[in-house]
Amino acid sequence: MSILVNKDTRLLVQGITGNEGLFHTEQMLSYKTNIVAGVTPGKGGDWVLNGKIPVFDSVQSAVDVTGANASVIFVPARFVGDAIFEAVDAEIPLVVCITEGAPIQDMMRVKQYLSSRSTRLIGPNCPGLLTPGEAKVGIIPGNIAFSGNIGVISRSGTLTYEVLYALNQNGMGVSTCVGIGGDPVKGMNFVDCLELFEADARTDAVVMIGEIGGNDEEIAANYISANMTKPVVAFIAGISAPPGKRMGHAGALIEGNSGTAQSKIQALQSIGVKIARYPEEIPGLITV
Amino acid sequence: MSILVNKDTRLLVQGITGNEGLFHTEQMLSYKTNIVAGVTPGKGGDWVLNGKIPVFDSVQSAVDVTGANASVIFVPARFVGDAIFEAVDAEIPLVVCITEGAPIQDMMRVKQYLSSRSTRLIGPNCPGLLTPGEAKVGIIPGNIAFSGNIGVISRSGTLTYEVLYALNQNGMGVSTCVGIGGDPVKGMNFVDCLELFEADARTDAVVMIGEIGGNDEEIAANYISANMTKPVVAFIAGISAPPGKRMGHAGALIEGNSGTAQSKIQALQSIGVKIARYPEEIPGLITV
């Protein structure tokens, strides 16, 4: 078991013929991820990577022909909203958006639209998912983790890899690593992933990597306290960051005191979550 | 029992201080409908009908104070969309819009919004509901029906009253009469109401009054055939109407041959629904 992606994932790559798309498709393929199709409007009928992957003009036609059940998005930021709508309307159950820099109002519209649809979105501006030994969907380096019983959820990029590497060095394997991304408006959040890990028979403990801003970690603390039976270890980046440049008075009126690393650490510690002071300390705090 | 409205209905009137609103509020009150509040922005704090009904500035404040659980709308057509959104956002379970002439695109947006909300909408451009002896929500004359075991659903106005009167004259009582209205984009349709009548212990038979245009009756025929155990009698108005002035080619491309009275009658007759040739023939066709 694992969450969200595994051997049965039939992956579609939106924006497959761009530089990023093509490079990471090759990386995912060499990890033996089951990539069934790519989409680039206007290039339907082409094949990429020495004829390994067929390219379609639209997501719907790719799904119709190949039965893709997950999509990873590498299109330029200005096309992210449209690419997600296209994938959602084709009823793809999982959409992972790697692209960073999507306009926030575009993402708000996407998020509102998703609220009445069953598609799950990861990202945008995220490294994607890795279920070691089964599927790599996104840009997480595949060689730094092996299959095991630790679930990892992170808002960060390289910091996530650092944690995966530290687990690896300590002989600890990973069930699935989910990079949910750091954008203010995004798809799945900590709680959504914690819920899946709690239900996943292969996951015995969860590592949560948060950072300053927003209150996802505080909400996660409430969820953990009420619903989690599996141990959770957390690291929160940004304790040394200066008080953020708040936006007008509105920022203060919306956020109050939440959003600081202190507030997050306190919320998590108060319900018994162990907090690492630096990434390499994480493996030692995991007791499974 | 009955459907949608009854003694427990706590009714709010949106647009209560307009001519229509005030007149019909008085009519509904004299039928002993439990009207708890009215809304007219800018007139909050007033009382109408000799101090019987308090007026609020907003639906939310009216709901907070009075616990209204249904709303009937008499606002001018240009404000219909906003009035429905206000009622839906205040989580009123049943909204009945009497006003005619609402812009179609406004109603499309309303309909799309409702698809992910639990509020039920009747209308617009409809006479509303009557559960004889319990509640009158809208403009159906109260004195032409008495309580009984026949459910009535109609797309028409005075034609509905004619049918109610014919039932009355033949000693047949009504559980609930629902005037769903004749607009192309509207809230509940035949199937939605048939489902409720099928589940209603007090209703033993249903009268369906349709007319030319759209294919609600054809869809209802499918539903009846698959799901209804109670007998249904139908009347379809417009058999003598000339072929409609279709809108461009698009009308033909969308509708094909459906939408004519013949098509509807045939669809219903083919699954055993008795069809009346004129309204007064209806009572004789009901076998309960």
Next chain:
Amino acid sequence: MKLQEYQSKILFTMYNIPVPNGRIAESIGEVKQISEELGGRVVIKAQVLSGGRGKAGGVRIAKTIDEAEEYANQILGKEIYGMPVRKVLVDEMISIDKEIYLSIANDRNSQKPILMASSFGGMDIEEVSRSNPEKIVKRVIDPLLGLRDYQLRDVAINIDLDRDYWQDFSTIIHQLWKVYVDCDATLVEVNPLVITSEKKLTALDAKVVLDDNAMFRHPNLNDLRDKDAVPPSETQGRKIGVSFIKMEGNIGCLVNGAGLAMATMDIIKELGGEAANFLDIGGGANAKKVEESLRLILSDEKVKAILINVFGGITRCDEVAKGILSAFKEIQTNIPIVVRLVGTNDKEGLRLLQDTELIPAGSLLEAATIAVGKAGEGKA
């Protein structure tokens, strides 16, 4: 509210949708002048709101200015499906490689806007729809989200349009969507949208229907209403505040409520008669409206009998009867008039009519039977 083709064409121009060069003309002289400006090879198109204009001879291609003059002479002043042609559109002649069908319309089934396109555009599109429905691509649009970019591409792909045209085609659909939303249209249709021999996309026809209910948002567009385009009786109906449609029979009908009016006409037909009109007098039945409606019905000389069918609900039947009686004080006619009242206090209402020229009836079957009988006598 249907716009005339030339009005729709102006709207398209405002939204940067390419259309042929050309102008509207109301006289043969104007046709001649415009033809000269356009170099002689022109299409002359009658401006009437009914469909099937081409098949009725309302569209002619002129190869010379003389031919243009000749055809203009034939079309201007002619009637098409009963409507006089007062204006013609004179457009430059376009040579066509391919005809595409394209429209955005209100879809009753999905309760949403629907985008339709086909690479088999032109006059036979409805036949294509029957014989090869898969050749018509249909996409429902989310009214809150609007038309998405991927849907534009999706339609281009699915009508097998050559890739060279995707960008322009998408832009045209996008602009049509803007027309649809900005103007509260219920239909925007281009048939055909052509690929010219110069490899350009051009809207060769333009059909726009606006939502009458939304005209309060578009006072400027309301000025485009073409009063010549509907029969005068319907305009008169609008003026006196009733819904009136002229029909072919000889029994005038006056009913409150559209559904009841249709049911009344239906039973007339069932009994072998035929209605002269549809007339929905709306709520209540006050003396003045009844009077004006009767005058409108009687202006049709074919009418041999009149059936008044009113349901008295919140307005009681005895009051309705008084209104009808008071209207008849103002109107002299020998035509037999059957009045059927039903609803609250109907017996009292009918009693009030008993000592008058009016023929009271209690049931719709009875009233229709009498009216059909009387109309038959009048015919004989």
Next chain:
Amino acid sequence: MKLQEYQSKILFTMYNIPVPNGRIAESIGEVKQISEELGGRVVIKAQVLSGGRGKAGGVRIAKTIDEAEEYANQILGKEIYGMPVRKVLVDEMISIDKEIYLSIANDRNSQKPILMASSFGGMDIEEVSRSNPEKIVKRVIDPLLGLRDYQLRDVAINIDLDRDYWQDFSTIIHQLWKVYVDCDATLVEVNPLVITSEKKLTALDAKVVLDDNAMFRHPNLNDLRDKDAVPPSETQGRKIGVSFIKMEGNIGCLVNGAGLAMATMDIIKELGGEAANFLDIGGGANAKKVEESLRLILSDEKVKAILINVFGGITRCDEVAKGILSAFKEIQTNIPIVVRLVGTNDKEGLRLLQDTELIPAGSLLEAATIAVGKAGEGKA
């Protein structure tokens, strides 16, 4: 991208949101001239992007032209929170009956726009939010549906605004919403929106922040970017394509990834040191970017040690090490530099650094300990 007040005010004017008369001035002469035009009683407001401008003396009320000149002299050229004041806004003096707070902002919790208003507007609004949170009315907006009319009324009702102002207040909110949507704003804020003694609503301040990610849709607005408004080092960071923020400490940091950069600064702090900057070099670590980033870090004379922390993922650590070595061929410095490499081929990478001036480290704890130690030595 934050707009200056005077830029936001121009935007408001374009959207018919009432603002005081007034103009921007860059010299004392201009201030004098504008004050004369406005009749002498004016408000002079420093144009800087930091909050708390009023409390820092950047806003002065002048009763005469001489006073205006005097205050302009005090404010122009002054620094507010480290930013030089190059422009002042000179506005007519408005007499105020009541101050209202009004804003539309991105709400991370609901992931939707949020409308906030309070009848306790003015400088103490944040204090009101703490002590009487119920006095701030907050309404989430559906981003697909947009701001509904009833919500405008609802806010007016709930801040206990006098009915006479409902219409104007609703119009202003509606226009603010249009600014928010049309310009891809992340914040539009008016504090205070005042009721003047002439009973008019006027926006006395204007704060607009735009979404940098959406600037491709607004090339004209992008021209408003005020290059003087951010420290030159941050502008330089933007130029070389890294994310750079100046801090107060003496340990320069160069890290790939924002989260890892923060974690690096955190451990420095944990060990008693302090970072001189945040620098996220982004994906990979090619020689040129490393070189330019190091020059940027070294331009801060406070820096006593540098910590380079790079995770090698898809780019392997040995390649990263080569990039770093090649960068140092171009740079001469005596400042100790600790390089920590982690990830794929990290051991090979560290081996490449062993015979150089660079101090290799395997763990973050080790690297940070060395850097903090070296920086301490430098201080002593």
